[in-house]
Amino acid sequence: MLNLPTRLLHGPGPSPVAPSVLEAIALPCIGHMDPQFMRVMNEIRAMMQQVFQTENEMTLACSGTGSAGGEMLMDNLVEPGDTCLIGVNGVFGGRLAEKARRAGGSVQTIETDWGKAFDQDVVIQRIEETKPDMVALVHAETSTGALQPFDRLAEAVHRYGGLLVMDCVTSLSGLPVKIDEWQIDAAYSGTQKCLSCPPGLSPVTLSERAMNKVNNRQTPVNSWYLDLNLVGNYWSGSRAYHHTAPVNMNFALHEALRLVLEEGLEARFARHERVHRQLKQALLDRGFSYASDPEHSLPMLNLVQFPKSVTDEAGARRRLLDEFNLEIGGGLGKLAGKCWRIGLMGHGAREENVAAILQAIDAVI
Amino acid sequence: MLNLPTRLLHGPGPSPVAPSVLEAIALPCIGHMDPQFMRVMNEIRAMMQQVFQTENEMTLACSGTGSAGGEMLMDNLVEPGDTCLIGVNGVFGGRLAEKARRAGGSVQTIETDWGKAFDQDVVIQRIEETKPDMVALVHAETSTGALQPFDRLAEAVHRYGGLLVMDCVTSLSGLPVKIDEWQIDAAYSGTQKCLSCPPGLSPVTLSERAMNKVNNRQTPVNSWYLDLNLVGNYWSGSRAYHHTAPVNMNFALHEALRLVLEEGLEARFARHERVHRQLKQALLDRGFSYASDPEHSLPMLNLVQFPKSVTDEAGARRRLLDEFNLEIGGGLGKLAGKCWRIGLMGHGAREENVAAILQAIDAVI
Numbered sequence: 218m219l220n221l222p223t224r225l226l227h228g229p230g231p232s233p234v235a236p237s238v239l240e241a242i243a244l245p246c247i248g249h250m251d252p253q254f255m256r257v258m259n260e261i262r263a264m265m266q267q268v269f270q271t272e273n274e275m276t277l278a279c280s281g282t283g284s285a286g287g288e289m290l291m292d293n294l295v296e297p298g299d300t301c302l303i304g305v306n307g308v309f310g311g312r313l314a315e316k317a318r319r320a321g322g323s324v325q326t327i328e329t330d331w332g333k334a335f336d337q338d339v340v341i342q343r344i345e346e347t348k349p350d351m352v353a354l355v356h357a358e359t360s361t362g363a364l365q366p367f368d369r370l371a372e373a374v375h376r377y378g379g380l381l382v383m384d385c386v387t388s389l390s391g392l393p394v395k396i397d398e399w400q401i402d403a404a405y406s407g408t409q410k411c412l413s414c415p416p417g418l419s420p421v422t423l424s425e426r427a428m429n430k431v432n433n434r435q436t437p438v439n440s441w442y443l444d445l446n447l448v449g450n451y452w453s454g455s456r457a458y459h460h461t462a463p464v465n466m467n468f469a470l471h472e473a474l475r476l477v478l479e480e481g482l483e484a485r486f487a488r489h490e491r492v493h494r495q496l497k498q499a500l501l502d503r504g505f506s507y508a509s510d511p512e513h514s515l516p517m518l519n520l521v522q523f524p525k526s527v528t529d530e531a532g533a534r535r536r537l538l539d540e541f542n543l544e545i546g547g548g549l550g551k552l553a554g555k556c557w558r559i560g561l562m563g564h565g566a567r568e569e570n571v572a573a574i575l576q577a578i579d580a581v582i
Numbered sequence: 583m584l585n586l587p588t589r590l591l592h593g594p595g596p597s598p599v600a601p602s603v604l605e606a607i608a609l610p611c612i613g614h615m616d617p618q619f620m621r622v623m624n625e626i627r628a629m630m631q632q633v634f635q636t637e638n639e640m641t642l643a644c645s646g647t648g649s650a651g652g653e654m655l656m657d658n659l660v661e662p663g664d665t666c667l668i669g670v671n672g673v674f675g676g677r678l679a680e681k682a683r684r685a686g687g688s689v690q691t692i693e694t695d696w697g698k699a700f701d702q703d704v705v706i707q708r709i710e711e712t713k714p715d716m717v718a719l720v721h722a723e724t725s726t727g728a729l730q731p732f733d734r735l736a737e738a739v740h741r742y743g744g745l746l747v748m749d750c751v752t753s754l755s756g757l758p759v760k761i762d763e764w765q766i767d768a769a770y771s772g773t774q775k776c777l778s779c780p781p782g783l784s785p786v787t788l789s790e791r792a793m794n795k796v797n798n799r800q801t802p803v804n805s806w807y808l809d810l811n812l813v814g815n816y817w818s819g820s821r822a823y824h825h826t827a828p829v830n831m832n833f834a835l836h837e838a839l840r841l842v843l844e845e846g847l848e849a850r851f852a853r854h855e856r857v858h859r860q861l862k863q864a865l866l867d868r869g870f871s872y873a874s875d876p877e878h879s880l881p882m883l884n885l886v887q888f889p890k891s892v893t894d895e896a897g898a899r900r901r902l903l904d905e906f907n908l909e910i911g912g913g914l915g916k917l918a919g920k921c922w923r924i925g926l927m928g929h930g931a932r933e934e935n936v937a938a939i940l941q942a943i944d945a946v947i
Binding site: 441 | 583595598599614617647650653680681782803807823825828833840914
C-alpha cells in the first residue's frame with residue numbers, strides 16, 4: 218500500500234479535504250446507470266445549483282478536472298469562426314483563449330497587468346467595438362490572486378447576441394458567484410479549490426441561452442467526450458448512457474457540497490475573508506508584500522512577494538515541504554521565481570492552519 | 583452522508599472494487615506537483631508498462647474515463663484528412679469511428695456482425711487496398727462480448743506507414759494484451775473493468791512511432807486537455823504543470839495495479855477463464871445461450887440470450903437489482919432488449935460471485 222506523508226495543502230490547490238469527504242470517496246462503487254446513482258446525480262445538481270446561485274437545469278459535474286470543464290464550455294459554445302473576446306491577465310485567461318482557438322474561434326484578447334482586474338467599463342467598451350459572439354473572463358485568477366468583478370458585463374454582451382462565460386475554478390464557494398443575478402451564460406469550476414474535494418471533476422452550469430447555442434450548432438462539437446448534446450442527456454432528460462461516470466469522485470463531490478451548504482454560503486464566504494485577513498496582516502508584519510491589486514484581491518489565494526532574506530525561493534518552498542509538510546505555490550508563468558501563492562481554501566481556511574503556515578514560514582525567511 | 587446500497591457489480595462495468603483500493607482512494611490528498619506524487623506517477627507508469635506488456639516510455643493515466651482515453655488517441659494521432667480504417671462490430675468501434683471523424687479523419691469502416699470478431703486476413707486485405715494512416719480495432723467489445731485477435735495485423739499496417747490502435751478497455755489484466763509483441767502503436771483502457779478500480783482514469787500507452795506522429799503534427803491537437811505534447815511533459819520529461827491530476831484516483835489506480843501484479847498476470851488471466859467457464863456451464867444448464875461467437879468470446883463479459891420464461895427482461899434486471907443488489911447489463915445498441923451482459927471482472931471474477939449471480943438469476947427466470 219502507498220506510504221505517503223500528510224501534507225498541509227496551502228498552495229493554489231488541491232486544498233485540504235475534510236474527513237467525511239474522504240469517507241464518501243471510499244464508499245463501495247455502484248453502477249453509473251443505477252437508479253441510486255441517478256439520485257446521487259440529481260442531488261449533486263440541486264446542490265450545485267445552490268452553490269452557483271442559479272436555476273440552470275443544465276448544471277452538472279464534467280468528468281474531468283477544471284481544465285476539462287473550461288474545454289467543455291469552449292468546445293460546445295464556440296463554432297468555427299465565432300468571435301471571442303477573452304480577458305488575459307494571468308495564466309488561466311491565456312488558457313481559455315487557447316481553448317477557444319482550438320475550438321475554431323476567432324479570438325481577440327483584452328489584456329491588463331498580471332495581478333490587476335479589468336475595469337468593467339473598459340471591457341464594455343471593447344464589447345461595443347467588437348460585438349463578440351462570446352466574452353470570457355476569469356473570476357479568480359489563480360496565477361495572480363486577482364478578483365474580477367462580473368456584475369455589469371452581461372447587458373453589453375447580450376445586446377449583441379453574445380454569451381458571457383466565467384472561469385470560477387478558484388472562487389466557487391469561497392466568494393459570491395451569482396450566476397443568475399449577474400446573468401452569466403456559462404461557468405465552470407473545479408472540485409479541488411474552495412469545495413475541498415479531491416481534484417477530478419468540474420462543476421459546470423449553462424443558461425438556456427447557452428444551451429440554445431449548443432443545441433443549434435451547425436457543426437459537430439470537436440470533442441465527443443465533452444459534447445453537451447450527449448453528456449447533457451445523461452445528466453438530465455433521457456438518462457442515455459454516454460460514458461462511465463467517475464462514480465466515487467461524484468460521491469466525494471456530493472459530500473463536499475453537503476458540507477458547503479451545511480455551513481451556509483454567507484458563513485463560508487465570511488470565514489474565507491476572516492482567515493485571509495489574519496494571514497495577510499501576519500505576512501505584512503513579517504516583511505511580505507502583496508503583489509495583487511489590493512482593491513481586487515482574492516481571499517483564498519494570496520499572491521505575495523517574499524522578504525529579501527529569502528534568496529533561494531525554490532529551496533525555501535522545498536524546506537517548507539520537507540521539514541513542515543507544508544505545500545505553498547511558487548509563481549506561475551511570468552511570475553515564476555518572483556512570488557509565492559498561499560492558498561486558504563475551503564476546509565483549509567481555518568485559524569489553526571494560518572498558525573501552522575506562519576510557524577513554518579518563520580523558519581525559512 | 584450518502585446512504586447507498588452495496589451492489590454486486592456484474593454488468594459491463596464498473597466492477598467490484600477491492601477493499602484496499604477503497605482504502606487507497608481515501609488517503610489524504612497531496613499536491614499534483616509534490617515530489618511524492620511524482621513518485622506515485624512513476625510507479626503507476628512502471629506498473630502499467632508491466633500490465634500492458636510494453637516498454638513504451640509514453641505510458642500514463644489519462645485524466646478521464648476510458649472514453650477520454652480513446653478520444654486522447656484519436657485527437658492526437660489523427661490529423662485532418664488522415665485516412666482511418668476502423669473496425670465496427672459493436673457500439674465501441676462505432677464510437678472510435680466517430681471520434682476519429684471529429685478529429686478530422688477521413689474514416690472508412692470495416693464491419694462484421696455484432697458478436698463476431700474480424701478475420702485478420704480480411705482486415706489485412708482491406709489494409710492493402712486502402713493503405714490507411716491508422717487502423718483501429720476493439721480488442722474486447724463490451725457491447726457484444728467479442729474478442730478480436732490482434733497478433734497478425736501490425737506488419738500490414740506498418741508496411742504502409744500507418745499506426746495500429748487498440749481499445750483494450752475491457753480486456754486489460756483479464757486477457758493477454760501484448761502491446762510490444764503485437765506491435766500495437768497505441769492502446770487505451772479504463773480503470774473500472776478488470777483492473778477493478780473505480781472509474782475515472784484511462785491507462786494509455788503509445789509507441790515511439792506513435793509519439794513521432796504526435797510530435798511532428800502540422801496542426802494543433804483539437805483538445806488542449808488531452809494534448810499529449812502537453813500531458814506527456816507532465817507525466818515524463820520536464821514535469822511541467824499542465825492540469826491538476828485527479829490525485830486520489832491515481833492513488834486508487836496505484837493500489838489496483840499493485841494487486842494485479844501481486845497476483846501475477848498469468849494467474850489473473852487463468853482465474854478469469856476458470857470462473858467464466860463455471861458461469862457459462864451453469865447458464866447453459868439453465869437454458870441461456872451465448873450470443874457471441876464461441877471461438878472469439880470474452881471470459882470477462884458474457885453476452886447471453888435469456889430463456890423464453892423471461893418475458894420482461896428490463897423488469898427481471900430491475901428485480902435482480904432491487905431484491906438481490908445484483909447489477910447485470912442489458913443489451914446495448916442494436917442488442918437492447920435482446921441480450922444480457924454479465925461481467926466477471928477483476929475482483930469480481932470469483933467462485934462466490936458466480937454462486938451469488940446464479941442464486942439471484944434462478945429467482946427471476
